[in-house]
Amino acid sequence: MRLFGERGYGATSVAEIERSAGLTPGAGGLFHHFHNKEAVLVAGIERQLARLEAVRQIRGAIPPLGDPRAELVLVARYVFLELEEEQELLRVLVSESRQRPDLLTGAVDQVVRGTFDEFAALVSRSGVTEVGAALALGSLVAFASAELLLGRAPVDADREDVIATWVEMVMGLAAVSDVEGRS
Numbered sequence: 001m002r003l004f005g006e007r008g009y010g011a012t013s014v015a016e017i018e019r020s021a022g023l024t025p026g027a028g029g030l031f032h033h034f035h036n037k038e039a040v041l042v043a044g045i046e047r048q049l050a051r052l053e054a055v056r057q058i059r060g061a062i063p064p065l066g067d068p069r070a071e072l073v074l075v076a077r078y079v080f081l082e083l084e085e086e087q088e089l090l091r092v093l094v095s096e097s098r099q100r101p102d103l104l105t106g107a108v109d110q111v112v113r114g115t116f117d118e119f120a121a122l123v124s125r126s127g128v129t130e131v132g133a134a135l136a137l138g139s140l141v142a143f144a145s146a147e148l149l150l151g152r153a154p155v156d157a158d159r160e161d162v163i164a165t166w167v168e169m170v171m172g173l174a175a176v177s178d179v180e181g182r183s
Helices: 002-007 014-020 037-060 068-085 087-096 101-124 130-148 159-182
Strands: none
Touching: 002 014, 002 087, 014 037, 037 087, 037 101, 068 087, 068 101, 068 130, 068 159, 087 101, 101 130, 130 159
C-alpha cells in the first residue's frame, strides 16, 4: 500500500513489491501468494478497511464525555490521526478509483460514508444538523488533507489552534441549529 500510495498502481512494479515484501525481486515469489498485482491491491485495501472498521468498533464502545467541546476536540484530533494513519489507502483510493471503479467503489463508499456516518453521530451530540456535520467534517478533512497528502497546510497555524478554531465553528453551527429548531 505504501508503494501504491507513493507511486500509483501503474507505476509500481511487481519487482518493487517483491523487494518491499522481503522477497527476491523478479523471482516471481509474489505469485505464490497472489494471482496478480491487482490481487495485491485488493488484499491491501481489504486489510486497511478491516483495520479501520476494527478501530471504529472500539471507538463506538467509548461512552460520551458529556462535554461537547471536549468531545469535539477529541473528534478533530482523531480525524487528523486517522488521516495520518490512512494516507496510503487514501492516496490509492484518490488515484485509482477512476481507473478501477468496479474494484474500488465499495472501498470509497466505506471510507467516505462510514467516516461521515460515524462523525455525524458524534457531532450530532453537539446539536449540529446532518448538513452542518458534513460541512464541519469537510472543512477539517480539507485542512488535514492539504497538510498530510499535499504537504502544505492552507495556512501556517499550529494544529491545536486549528482544532480550537474548528471546535468554535462547530459550536456556532450547533447554536444556529438550536435557534432554528426553536423558531
